[in-house]
Amino acid sequence: xxxxxxxxxxxxxxxxxxxxxxxxxxxxxxxxxxxxxxxxxxxxxxxxxxxxxxxxxxxxxxxxxxxxxxxxxxxxxxxxxxxxxxxxxxxxxxxxxxxxxxxxxxxxxxxxxxxxxxxxxxxxxxxxxxxxxxxxxxxxxxxxxxxxxxxxxxxxxxxxxxxxxxxxxxxxxxxxxxxxxxxxxxxxxxxxxxxxxxxxxxxxxxxxxxxxxxxxxxxxxxxxxxxxxxxxxxxxxxxxxxxxxxxxxxxxxxxxxxxxxxxxxxxxxxxxxxxxxxxxxxxxxxxxxxxxxxxxxxxxxxxxxxxxxxxxxxxxxxxxxxxxxxxxxxxxxxxxxxxxxxxxxxxxxxxxxxxxxxxxxxxxxxxxxxxxxxxxxxxxxxxxxxxxxxxxxxxxxxxxxxxxxxxxxxxxxxxxxxxxxxxxxxxxxxxxxxxxxxxxxxxxxxxxxxxxxxxxxxxxxxxxxxxxxxxxxxxxx
Amino acid sequence: xxxxxxxxxxxxxxxxxxxxxxxxxxxxxxxxxxxxxxxxxxxxxxxxxxxxxxxxxxxxxxxxxxxxxxxxxxxxxxxxxxxxxxxxxxxxxxxxxxxxxxxxxxxxxxxxxxxxxxxxxxxxxxxxxxxxxxxxxxxxxxxxxxxxxxxxxxxxxxxxxxxxxxxxxxxxxxxxxxx
Numbered sequence: 001x002x003x004x005x006x007x008x009x010x011x012x013x014x015x016x017x018x019x020x021x022x023x024x025x026x027x028x029x030x031x032x033x034x035x036x037x038x039x040x041x042x043x044x045x046x047x048x049x050x051x052x053x054x055x056x057x058x059x060x061x062x063x064x065x066x067x068x069x070x071x072x073x074x075x076x077x078x079x080x081x082x083x084x085x086x087x088x089x090x091x092x093x094x095x096x097x098x099x100x101x102x103x104x105x106x107x108x109x110x111x112x113x114x115x116x117x118x119x120x121x122x123x124x125x126x127x128x129x130x131x132x133x134x135x136x137x138x139x140x141x142x143x144x145x146x147x148x149x150x151x152x153x154x155x156x157x158x159x160x161x162x163x164x165x166x167x168x169x170x171x172x173x174x175x176x177x178x179x180x181x182x183x184x185x186x187x188x189x190x191x192x193x194x195x196x197x198x199x200x201x202x203x204x205x206x207x208x209x210x211x212x213x214x215x216x217x218x219x220x221x222x223x224x225x226x227x228x229x230x231x232x233x234x235x236x237x238x239x240x241x242x243x244x245x246x247x248x249x250x251x252x253x254x255x256x257x258x259x260x261x262x263x264x265x266x267x268x269x270x271x272x273x274x275x276x277x278x279x280x281x282x283x284x285x286x287x288x289x290x291x292x293x294x295x296x297x298x299x300x301x302x303x304x305x306x307x308x309x310x311x312x313x314x315x316x317x318x319x320x321x322x323x324x325x326x327x328x329x330x331x332x333x334x335x336x337x338x339x340x341x342x343x344x345x346x347x348x349x350x351x352x353x354x355x356x357x358x359x360x361x362x363x364x365x366x367x368x369x370x371x372x373x374x375x376x377x378x379x380x381x382x383x384x385x386x387x388x389x390x391x392x393x394x395x396x397x398x399x400x401x402x403x404x405x406x407x408x409x410x411x412x413x414x415x416x417x418x419x420x421x422x423x424x425x426x427x428x429x430x431x432x433x434x435x436x437x438x439x440x441x442x443x444x445x446x447x448x449x450x451x452x453x454x455x456x457x458x459x460x461x462x463x464x465x466x467x468x469x470x471x472x473x474x475x476x477x
Numbered sequence: 478x479x480x481x482x483x484x485x486x487x488x489x490x491x492x493x494x495x496x497x498x499x500x501x502x503x504x505x506x507x508x509x510x511x512x513x514x515x516x517x518x519x520x521x522x523x524x525x526x527x528x529x530x531x532x533x534x535x536x537x538x539x540x541x542x543x544x545x546x547x548x549x550x551x552x553x554x555x556x557x558x559x560x561x562x563x564x565x566x567x568x569x570x571x572x573x574x575x576x577x578x579x580x581x582x583x584x585x586x587x588x589x590x591x592x593x594x595x596x597x598x599x600x601x602x603x604x605x606x607x608x609x610x611x612x613x614x615x616x617x618x619x620x621x622x623x624x625x626x627x628x629x630x631x632x633x634x635x636x637x638x639x640x641x642x643x644x645x646x647x648x649x650x651x652x653x654x655x656x
Contacts, residue, residue, distance in 0.1 A: 038528070064528050065527065065528045066637075067530070067635040067636070067637030067638075067653055067655065068635075068636075068637060090655075091632045091633045091655050092632065127627070128627040128628070128629060128630040183589065183593055186593055187592060187593060196630065197629075197630040198630060198656060236592055239632045239633050239655075240592075242633065243585065243633050243634075246636070247581075247582070247585070250578070250636060251574060251578075254574060254575075262636075262637060263636035263637075263639065264635055264636045264637040266636075404528050405528070406528070407526055407527055407528050408530075408531065408656070409524055435627075435628070435629070436626070436628065437628070437629075477630075
């Protein structure tokens, strides 16, 4: 596929054939070669064919081959004349990340990392099909779907600050549980407060490097500080919502005169009954995910206090922020000098709102939105801040993580005869996991180097580096 | 590296990696009963390349068989089907608006039996099949956490690069699982 280099960080797929807009890929000269060989480029072009898309079909530097939309894809559609696509959100609706800061220094916990790993592992239901100790009736699940993080806080799993520092205050207000199938509700009854498997994790880290001292101070970060990061989503409920709507919309697409380049791109017009119904169901799943991460954080906090025998005051754990990766949102952006309502799809991409944006809590109005970018379990994670340039270039979006380079089977093959656990231990990382093959599939080499990915979004100016974290304890599903 | 093909009674054996055949003392062009026995699950399906997810190609001499083997691929990824006893059975009926759509809906149903009902499917037997509907018997065990190891969390069956078609050896189905 033809890729035209526009500058050090941006490549363009020219508008050809049925494309309504060009494709734009943020990358670097060292990463673009592998991107151009992958199916992902074709997927960026396919998304550009969808009705109502504005400006460009975008991809962040952690782009990789998805199904339908690429992972790392961002696409915005006119709210009146555009579409919404469940495939543009993904199965794990509101898969996302939160980071909590603490008052602990790495020297305070260095000798207790093994104990913390054991206790956090036992205290966090994880692994394939994991179920938690919270069993809900379908009626109660519906309340979670309507209230999101607020439900968790009302039931003693959090406080006001947590709600304020969650994207959308942990609740999308158009959630309508009547749009969610019985099957999805059923799957939601037993999985609240559970991590899941695959690339989901809970991680204790340490602030290793600070790039912007002013912003870091406003984010409450200091060198040597212990942090906790949680990566999880809406579990089976979210997968089922996506699956239900895809099945329905694919049937629709077959009857339509417009041929889809990939059936996984099935869509509904935003203003249609189906489109609104999907957005209501998606909001439900997003709210479930926020409640899920809120509950896990609250429980992990209790585990840390118990293990270390310290008070809430000593630990002083505070949510920095919670971001979603897989979502479609109604947002206002400037298109050709006019304020326009759009449906911004971020599939494996993070919101990156600038200083002064009204959606941000008061304390982040001068810094821009905190952005949390997890790397693989053996290297680093980054804390970034949102920028004005993201608003003008990427609908207020940036990357979401490292992005895979090895398939799960290739990773398993590459790990044969090695002990990934010992290799990580050699780097001072204590790991606990559930699935037999999780560790091999998730080995550091399976991912792009997170520092390369972050260098692109920082260099391109669509977010800026604030601090770097090094993992200490990793709990994998 | 040369690809090696083996046949048993009704299914194509496809060996991509010769180191494996060498390990079992087999030369390209030769055949070995023990090897055929060991590979018997692999004949029903194989992995195809996909960076983030599982790409699967299932095979079958007949259309019924490719549906059964595709369902087996799902079960085999979820758990060790060899230790399932097949204590329960049930009949199900699935519809679709074309053969490939029927395949996705069928696999969705197999996945839901696990996710929604805690059923681990040992075997399926397709009794009737048209382009738009199939009837099948499902033999399964109910999940017991002390007995059954769960290997992978399959989120969904996707439509991406979906294909159900004939080839010289019968039928094949390509599909990608979100994991």
